[in-house]
Amino acid sequence: MVPEHLKPVPWINQDCKGAGTLHLGGSFEEIAFSEREVWKGNHPEKPYVLVSQPSLFDESRAPKGKHTLWAYCHVPNNSDKDCSEEIINQIERYAPGFRDIIISTHTISAPEFEAYNQNYIGGDINGGAQTVKQLLGRPVFQWDPYKLPADGMYICSSSTPPGGGVHGMCGFHAAKSALKNEFGIRV
Ligand SMILES: Cc1cc2nc3c(=O)[nH]c(=O)nc-3n(C[C@H](O)[C@H](O)[C@H](O)COP(=O)(O)OP(=O)(O)OC[C@H]3O[C@@H](n4cnc5c(N)ncnc54)[C@H](O)[C@@H]3O)c2cc1C
Structure with missing residues (x-):
């Protein structure tokens, strides 16, 4: 059980406060729409977002008394668009006030991901298209x-x-x- 004072993100749904991983996308239709948009080469306004809250379970992941939240959304292959705003907006839908508790952010784009590991072609975390x-x-x-x-x-x-x-x-x-x-x- 994660103690109450260690649940920093103001999720509306109480269960989300103790979850290691969250998949944010709204309805099935909304997720399908946003994923299809990416496949067509577009950047959806409301992307499907995967969120991880590692420091809830491992205090070495953040300075004492603070937390790290890690998230990604899909973008067209090799897109260098910074989607931080879209991701924060999606989290805000389910955790109003989240934006106000952010101390700092760090973003890595798809091409930067490939520069970090050449197996991530165009930023593809599966090592190339899963066709x-x-x-x-x-x-x-x-x-x-x-x-x-x-x-x-x-x-x-x-x-x-x-x-x-x-x-x-x-x-x-x-x-x-x-x-x-x-x-x-x-x-
Ligand atoms: C951000 C992100 C999120 C992901 N999310 C998921 C998920 O939710 N679910 C899922 O199933 N998969 C997910 N994946 C995909 C999954 O993590 C990878 O497909 C998987 O880890 C690939 O395994 P691998 O053994 O090929 O490579 P890796 O796990 O990358 O292992 C390669 C290892 O080799 C080491 N290495 C590299 N070069 C050398 C060298 N010259 N000498 C010695 N060691 C070396 C590296 O340090 C590394 O430890 C995600 C990947 C990323 C990047």
Whole structure:
């Protein structure tokens, strides 16, 4: 349980005050609309926003007595638009007064994200578009995408099927491939 004095964001919904992660988007239709807009290359006025409140659970994430709030919204690939205002406006809808308790903000754009990690192509946190083709054929289309041309070398990570995400399946399949090819062990 998070103590009352450690719940800084004035969320209207009391359950949100103790949540690690929040998905803000209003109705299903509103989320679908805003996501479709991004897909078309536009910046929606009311984007779907993912919010994390890490310092509620880990006090090392903020100076004593203060808090950090982390959020992102989707933008067209490689867009350098700063969407802080849109994100703050969305949070304000569900936590009126939020803007007034902000001490400072730090923003990172999609191109800056790629500069930080070249695997985030155009800022894509999944290591490239999660299309059906990419889901099965990354880094290249071949029967065993985990086995590299060099003998005894294998690749996993979000650069292999089934792509980005903290599901662990890329490593699982790469390990299976290595066991089969190197030792004849089928798991
Ligand atoms: C902001 C953000 C939010 C996300 N949100 C979600 C989410 O909500 N749900 C979800 O499922 N996925 C999410 N993801 C995606 C997910 O985190 C990634 O797809 C996943 O972590 C990729 O795993 P990976 O093993 O390929 O790479 P990473 O997790 O990036 O691991 C690569 C590791 O290799 C290390 N490394 C790099 N170069 C070297 C080197 N030369 N020598 C030694 N070590 C090296 C790095 O330090 C790092 O620890 C998010 C990603 C980001 C960036």
